[in-house]
Amino acid sequence: MANNEAVLKMNGVSKTFPGVKALKSVDFKLRAGEIHALMGENGAGKSTLIKVLTGVEELDSGEIYLSGEKILAKSTQQAQELGISTVYQEVNLCPNLTVAENFYIGREPTRYGKINWKEINRSAEQALAKLDLKIDVKQKLENYSVAIQQMVAIARAIDYKARVLILDEPTSSLDKNEVEKLFIIMKKLRSEGMGIIFVTHFLDQVYEVSDRITVLRNGELVGEYEAESLPKIQLVAKMIGKDLDILSNLKKDANKEQNTNANDTFMSFNGVGHTGTIEPFDLEIRKGEVLGLAGLLGSGRSELARVIFGIDKADSGEIRVNDERANIASPIDAIKRGIALCPENRKTEGIIGELSVRENIILALQARNGIGKTISRKEQERIADEYIKLLNIKTSGKEQLVKNLSGGNQQKVILARWLATNPDLLILDEPTRGIDVGTKTEIQKLIIQFAERGMSVVFISSEMDESLRCCSRMAILRDGRKVAEICEDELTDRNVMKSIAGED
């Protein structure tokens, strides 16, 4: 059905943000009348590609052609006028206005400067009816579910006579029926000759509607594939960056966890879940092991960590720590039981840039001790010095402000902060993201060392290599559910990827 006429062509598009090369000379081609999935893990460059295309960001080099004509959108408004409409992941409409208003805002039909409300309501109703959406358009948008808001956003995007429609994670807040409805609409638009770029993390959905798949990794183009000829497991391999054929025969890394005394359970979960983020799961964390949590972005890895640490209070099941029933309702409870968490987002949830290295390291210890018990300056300096040395933090001194350190060293400071509390269980969420290779290996080594000394570690990483190297056991998550647990003997990338992809 898809003809070969390219409605959109991007040639050698590059974009650099301070410190990161977000896109490295990427080519992308979208044909009229096709649904084209854009895939890649976090930081692969998908959203940058879309931002460049829609004029939110300016590209450094490269060319974009729309129907053979060279274009350069400088704003979303311009892109819209050219025929490129975007529906973003978070519904970008105004919840305080009515549905009809959202549909027509900025281009309301007026008579002598007065808005023609009747006309607006009538034609908005018609446009929505085309998508089988029969709702009261005079109600405020916020009174409707996210799914309907999403549909309204799509209807609005289409109404701009779009030739290219970009759907950025449109299904992440929809339930199954709603997703199906959306797919019917997408297919209908495809048959009308529209080119649709579909960004999603749901592999099943990709195969359900897409004709073609483009995979990005680390800002580089991995390749463009026909959806039919690319098996799911191959797609995962391409996204994560492992070539299965070469690596499946490889033995596991030799230096991996020799500790066999790791049989005592530190923490166990029995049917624990948190409504809305993660479905009930069973899990055991043993002393002195590195337990990996694997899954694609959004599969529930971080959400599971949040439950363990008490950020999201478990609303079902039973948690036991050291074989004792534990009620972990807040991070303080978790800290008191010897649990520590290095969050995923270093900048917003981890470091406090305006404080010194010493002050950052002391924070968690101070929090556990309570405000009443102060730690003497001398003691603070001793602890800071100890960890700066132990973790080899490159800083001009312990009074240096953390914001002046490099990303890798900031990460080490956070690590030091939690190590200072002498935790029994350390949860690390993407501890090596955005860090240079040297520091990465250093941190990985440290993690293994700590585990050997009897600390339990829960390790979350998007990088398969890293997880395989560090972990002795992995729990696999998919769509907010724990779907498998792989022990050391079977811990190969093929097995892990199979579970992630959901192939049996």
Next chain:
Amino acid sequence: MKKLFNSKFLSLYITIFLFFVLFSIGSVLYTGFFSLQTFLNLFIDNAFLIISASGMTMVLLIGGIDISVGSVIALTCMLSAYLLELKGFNPVLVMVLMILMGAGFGLIQGCLIHFFKIQPFIVTLAGLFFARGMTAVISTDTINIKNKLYTDISNYRIYLYDKSFISIGVVIALIVISITIYIAHYTRFGRSVYAIGGNEQSARLMGLPVGRTKVLVYTYSGVCYAIAGIVFSFYMLSGYTLHQQGGEMDAIASAVIGGTSLTGGVGYVFGTLFGVLIQGVIQTLIMFQGTLSSWWTRIAVALLLCMFIMIQRLLTIRKDTGRKAKFNTGKKAKQLKVKA
């Protein structure tokens, strides 16, 4: 359906209902309270506040704030008095000049807020100090306005029914608030204001002229304050450094009691009218009571403000939990995915 309808106008209904309750209480307790003139006096005494609060409502709707109101009114009064009495300017020319000054004042504030991305609170705080300072620079003494046109307007009574009357200021106030209602609810510009107040990022992504709208809103409110100043000078017939000290807070209070949200995008200009009237009726009640200090008005307004902010908060909380519940049922369909 019923629930939806309720939440949309609830704040507004409560405000109107409360006004009538307060007015009824006064009528029952005090003889002479229940009369058309008592009701009309609320308008006469607060005409300038209706005008300044209209401008303020627009600013709040776009998600901003403007605390220069009281000072701009004071400056308008003082400058008018100065030009009329000491320079002998034509009164009509003075009024036109004042409106231009208000527009310029608002325009500059709006530009600073938008182009330099400075918080509106800081910009208008500077505006507050500047205008108040200028007032004192013109004269630290009170200047009385004896101009014939001004005194004529001030004394003119428009009889409505029997012996009940309103002032020209009231007419101006009603015209300004009507225009504001029209702009807010029946023009593209007004709807853009709501959109930007609701979610500025979305508004920009939908291709709305965010910058232009913002600057124009501050300009419009500047004009409103100048008109409020002119009406206030009809009412007081003087220019004085300390006129309308704290007037900005009265305007904000009126808008909030009238159901406008401080976070922007929610509210009705019509509600602001009742916000003003409620404050007026409390003042009148305390006046009729006779023994309480007039400062009790402030205490009553403080309680009201707390109450209205609580109501708004409760409404949003209820909405949020409602949405969460929907999401959870969606989850049962096995298609669960949360933003990582």
